[in-house]
Amino acid sequence: MQLPFFEEPSGQLIPLQDGELLYYPHFYTAQVADAYFRSLMAGIDWKQEGMMMYGKPVQFPRLMAWYGDEGSSYAFSGKRYVPAAWTKELLEMKEQVSVPAGVAFNSVLLNRYRNGNDSMGWHADDEPELGTDPVIASVNFGATRRFMFRHQRAGLKYELNLTHGSLLIMKGSLQHHWQHQVPKTAKQMGERINLTFRVIKPMV
Numbered sequence: 001m002q003l004p005f006f007e008e009p010s011g012q013l014i015p016l017q018d019g020e021l022l023y024y025p026h027f028y029t030a031q032v033a034d035a036y037f038r039s040l041m042a043g044i045d046w047k048q049e050g051m052m053m054y055g056k057p058v059q060f061p062r063l064m065a066w067y068g069d070e071g072s073s074y075a076f077s078g079k080r081y082v083p084a085a086w087t088k089e090l091l092e093m094k095e096q097v098s099v100p101a102g103v104a105f106n107s108v109l110l111n112r113y114r115n116g117n118d119s120m121g122w123h124a125d126d127e128p129e130l131g132t133d134p135v136i137a138s139v140n141f142g143a144t145r146r147f148m149f150r151h152q153r154a155g156l157k158y159e160l161n162l163t164h165g166s167l168l169i170m171k172g173s174l175q176h177h178w179q180h181q182v183p184k185t186a187k188q189m190g191e192r193i194n195l196t197f198r199v200i201k202p203m204v
């Protein structure tokens, strides 16, 4: 994409107990964000994934896709996901978010929330492949959704609304002390796409 993509290069540092957030509400201009949203909707190989729960197959309440370097396979909820090869625009976005994040990402998990009934439950991104104190860059397009945090012991809570074109960087010890979720909502809303760029360490 040849357009300038930074609208406001300065992020807002949100220091939490036991972790750090860096939020760029307008990482992408509205025009660039619109273009990425449209092309991700059409160009990504979206799949309905699921898992076994108490011996029964359960579908995740959203669509998913996984892209990255060869060898950056990732296990969660009892399954191993092998990444598809980078598309041109995912590679472009990876380079853009690597600048403020200060790390070289090798994979991206995409989640597509079709409406307010799609969601992601409480979890931490603390799988062994992500290593200690992972830096995760989360990019948002489409509908604004609530993103909630809860501390695993201290009884603390935090939340923010992730808007179209925003970037949220999660870092420090956050994933070891906090969980996060995207709750369902009864509000009428359109689709949302979230991308989490990650560094997956090869597991032996």
Ligand SMILES: O=C(O)CCC(=O)C(=O)O
Pocket (backbone or CB within 6 Å): 109, 111, 120, 125, 138, 147, 162, 180, 182, 194, 196
């Ligand atoms: O959709 C979001 O904002 C959250 C995604 C997330 O937590 C994840 O992919 O691990």
Ligand SMILES: [Fe+2]
Pocket (backbone or CB within 6 Å): 123, 124, 125, 180
């Ligand atoms: Fe997560």
